[in-house]
Amino acid sequence: MGLDKIDLSILRELQQDSSLTNQELADRVGLSASPCLRRVKALEESGVIDKSVTLLNQNKLGLKLTAFIQISMDRHTPDRFELFESTLESFPEVKSCSLVTGQSADYLLEVVVEDMERYQEFLLGKLTRIPGVTGVHSSFLLRRIISRTSLPLDHLK
């Protein structure tokens, strides 16, 4: 699964704009249409390309509050984790949830809601009601400095 310069160039372009036509993409990476399409298909086939999605503007949708929540559990047993994770799946407010290492927390969540009132409802009405959740530490997004959907291809050999 060796990726050459051109493959990386294709990935870089598509990471920034998946709505490019094959012709435009071919021009940008210095190829003609057919080999370009071949490469894209191969990248999809190999799984390097996962999928293409449309990103929405949170603020325009009225979702103005982003919170990062660190959560610790009382016991580290499989049933605790399973219940927590399956419950979280049903909460639309949860943008991401990661099991992480560390003494201070077990899970790291990113939650998106309309305002502080909704956040409070989420915290008290949903999150802290899950059995096993003991520590909850919230911090709120003030300003997004960097948000790359792109992966760092530059420092790959």
Added chain:
Amino acid sequence: MGLDKIDLSILRELQQDSSLTNQELADRVGLSASPCLRRVKALEESGVIDKSVTLLNQNKLGLKLTAFIQISMDRHTPDRFELFESTLESFPEVKSCSLVTGQSADYLLEVVVEDMERYQEFLLGKLTRIPGVTGVHSSFLLRRIISRTSLPLDHLK
């Protein structure tokens, strides 16, 4: 900027797959091609739709380590922040960087690298060399439970 049922339905579909043809999208939301395209264009025009991007598979690219880093600064002065933020922009390892509230940290970073050795290089060679960076607390991703590129449209009126 009122979004009706159909608009939300369009956004839901595109958030999951931006490679849908207009025809397929129209079928899914129960519209014919032209009004469907009209709505999509309007959503782009209004800025609700930001852009479309291709997502890559981190592991297949050899980027196997994700770290969450909490950073605190010695002083909260504009020049400190500006230098930190502009320096971070040049680090390809940084997937996201957010200025956040809280006593324990000022910034929250998500960093993606190939392995622990690269991470160490990033931490010692790059991050901690930025003036003003005092506290650095890392935790590492064990397992991704939820990762939605989608925003929660379900609980919008």
Added chain:
DNA sequence: GGTGAAAAGCTTCGTGT
């Protein structure tokens, strides 16, 4: 919101470098 026709883009060949 729907229809239909023209324009543009994509796919898949084959041939040649």
Added chain:
DNA sequence: ACACGAAGCTTTTCACC
């Protein structure tokens, strides 16, 4: 492996209803 070109098809983009 890539470039080129043409046929056949789907999609997009307009008019207009």
